[in-house]
Amino acid sequence: MRRHDLDWLRVSVFGLLIFYHVGMFFVPWEYHIKNNVEYSWLRYPMLFLNQWRLPILFVISGMGTSYALNKRTGLQFSLERIKRLFLPLVVGMLLIVPPQVYIERIAYGQFMGTYFEFWPSKAFTGVYPEGNLSWHHLWFLPYLLLFSLALLPVFLYLRKHPGNRFISRIKKIVSNKYGLFWFLIPLFLYESLLEPFFNVTHALIGDWFAIANYATLFFYGFLLISVKEQFWKTVTQHRRFYLRCGLIGFTLFLSLILIFEDSIWIHFTEASLKVFNLWSWILALFGYAANYLNKQSKILTYSNEAVYPFYILHQTITIVAGYFIMNLSWGLLPKFFILSIATFGGSFIIYEFFIRRWKWIRPLFGLKLKKVTYPPSKQSRGSEAKVDPSF
Template identity: 40%
Template sequence: MAPTQQQSSRVYKVEEESSLTLNSRRYDLDWLRVIAILILLFYHTGMIYVSWGFHIKSAEHSQPMEQVMRWLHNWRMPLLFFISGAGTFFALKKRSFGQYAGERIRRLFVPLVFGMFVIVPPQIYVEWLFRGRFSGIYSEFYPQVFNFQSYHDGGTGGAFSWHHLWFICYLFFYSLISIPLFRWLKSESGQRFTDRMGRLIARPGGALWLVGLLLVNDVALGGFFPDETHALINDWAYFMKNLILFWLGYCLTSRRDFWQTITDQRRYFLAATIVCTIILYGYRALVGPDVINASKLLTTLYSFNSLGLTWFSVLATVAYGSRYLNVNRPILPHLNEAVYPFYILHQTIILLIGYYVLTKTGLGVYDGFLVVSFSSLLVCVSIYLLLIRPFKLPRILFGMK
C-alpha cells in the first residue's frame, strides 16, 4: 500500500533532519562533557574536606565548600547522563544497533572490568590504611580483591567494587536496555510520540514540564530506595532517575528544531534554576535538615525541589552551551579524547595524593584542597600523555578508539 501524503511528509521530514544532524557535530556537548568531568575532579577532592562520608576524611571540614557541592551534586552526574543520551543519538546515526552494542562492550564493559581489578583496588587499600583496617603493603592487600566480597556488604565490606566507575556500569546497562526504545523511536509511531514531545517543548518553558517524569519516578520508587548506593541492585530510584535523563538526552537531541527551541528558551530554564536554588538553600536555612528529615512531607517536598533543580539546571546548561559553546577549537578533539581515561583515573589519583597530604603534611582545608586538586590534575594528565595515549593496549583498556 502506498504511503499517504501525511506519512510521506513525516518520513521526508525525519530523513531531512537526520541528514542535517548527521553532518553536524554538537561541539557544545563536547565542551560541556570536558567541563563537567574537570569539575568532577574538584568535587571528589572536596569530598575529603566536607562532612559527608568518603573513603578518606580530613579532620577539618569546610561548610562553604559543602554548600557549593550540595548544588553541584544535583547537577554534575545528571548532566553527564543527559549528554551520554545525546551522544547515543549521534552514535546510532552511524551504526546499526548490533554495531552500537558491540562498541558499548568495548568502550564501557572492558574499561569497567579493567578498572575493578586495576584502578579501584588502590582506593580501597588507601581507605583501609587510613581507617586502620590494614597495615601491610599493597601486594599483601591485593589478593583480597579475588575473594569477590562486595565493598557494599554489611559490616566491614570486602575489596571488590567499582567505586566511581558506577557511572560506567550504569551507562553500559542503559545503553543496552534502551536499544528497543531507540528502535521504536525510529518507527512511525515513535516519530508521532516525538512530534507530541515537540509540541510540548515548543510552548514557552515547555521542556520544564518534563520534570514530571522524574517526579513520578521519585513517588514510585523513592520510598523503597531512598538512598543513592551506586550498587545497582538496591539503587533503583537513582538508577531510573538517570536512565530517564539518558532517554531525555537522546530525544531532545534527535531533532534540529528541538535544539533551537531549547536554546531560544534558555532564560526560562535559568530562571527556574535560580528559583529552585533559592528554595534549596532557604529551605535548609529556615527549616533545618533535622526538621526536614523528621517529616515525610517536608522530605518529599525537598526531594521534589532537588529534582526540579536537577532538570532545570541541566536544561539551562545545555541551552546556554548550545548558544555559546557550539564552536570548534583545535584543542577540543584532544580534550574530547582524553576526558574518558581522565575520568577513569581521577579518583584513584585523588585518594593516593590525598592520603599522603592528610597523613604526612600539616596542610589545612583550603591549601590541602588546592594541593590535592592540582597535583591530581597534573598526574592524571601526565599518565594519559605518557602511558595511555601512545600505546594500543592501554587505549583499549581505557575505552579509547
C-alpha cells in the same frame, strides 16, 4: 551532525567531577578517606553541583547514543558499548580501583602491609564495603551499559520511525519554553515515591531509585536529540529564563532544607523543588552552551579524547595524594590546591605518556586503537563526528 557544545559540556562536567571528588575529602559526608579537618560550609557549593552534575551527564550520554546509532546497526552498537564500557570497567576494577581500597584500609588500620601484599591476594576478597572488590567511582559505566542495551529496542524503533506520533507530540511540547517542564513529572514521582525507600548505593542490584531516575534522564537525552533543532532553538532563546528558574529553584530548595523540619509535606515540596532546580540548570546549560560553545578548538580536540581516561584515573590519584596530606596541619586552600594539581597533573601524565600513545593500551581505557583525527577547526559546525560522544 556534530554538536561541539555537547563536547564542551561533557568535558566541563567531567572536569567539575574531579573538583567535586577533591571536595569530598573535606566535607562532612561519607567518603573513602577524610581530611583531619572537615569544613561544613563547603557542603553548600558541593550541594549545588550535586543537584545537576550527574543528571546532565546521563542526558548528554543519551544524546550521544543517538549519534552513535546513526552510524551503526543495533548489533554493532551493542558490541561497541560492551567494548567501550565493559572492558574499561573490568580493567578499572582490576587495576585502578584496588589502590583506593588499599589506601582506605591502611588509613583506618584495617590492613597492615605493602600494596603488593594486598594486591592481588586480598584485593578481590568479598564485596565492598565489607570486602575489597568494588567499582567505586566507575559505577557510571555499568549503569550506562545497562541503559544502552535495555533501551536499545526503543531507540531503534524511534530511529526507524522519526515522524511517529510520539515524536511529533514531543516536538510540539519542546517548542514552548514551559513545555520542557512536563519532563519533570516522572522525575518528581521517582524523587517523592521511590527515593525514601531506596537509598542510592551505586551497587546496581536493588538501586531502584537511581536506576529509574538515571535511565529516564538517559532516555530524555535521546528523545531531545530526536526532535532535532526544535530543542536547541527553545533552550537557546530562553536560556536566561531557565537560568533564573535555576537560581530561584536552588535558593528555595536550600532555604527549605535549612529552615524546616522533615515531614511528609516538606518531603513532597523538597522533591518538587529539587527536580525543578536540576532540570532548570540542565536546560540553562544547554542553552548557553548552544549559544556560545558550538565551535571546535584544539583544546576541545585533545580534551574530548582525554576525558574518558581522566575519569577512570582521577579518583585513585586523588585518594593516594590525599593520604599523604590528610593529617598535615595545612589549611583548606593549600590542601585543595595540591590535591587538584596532583589529580589533573597525574591524570595528564598517565594519559599522555602511558595510554594515548600506546595502540594496545588505548582500548583498555575506552579509546580507539588508533589516535583520533579531527577535521580542521575551520570546518563547519555541523561536521560529522570522528569520536563517539555517547560516553
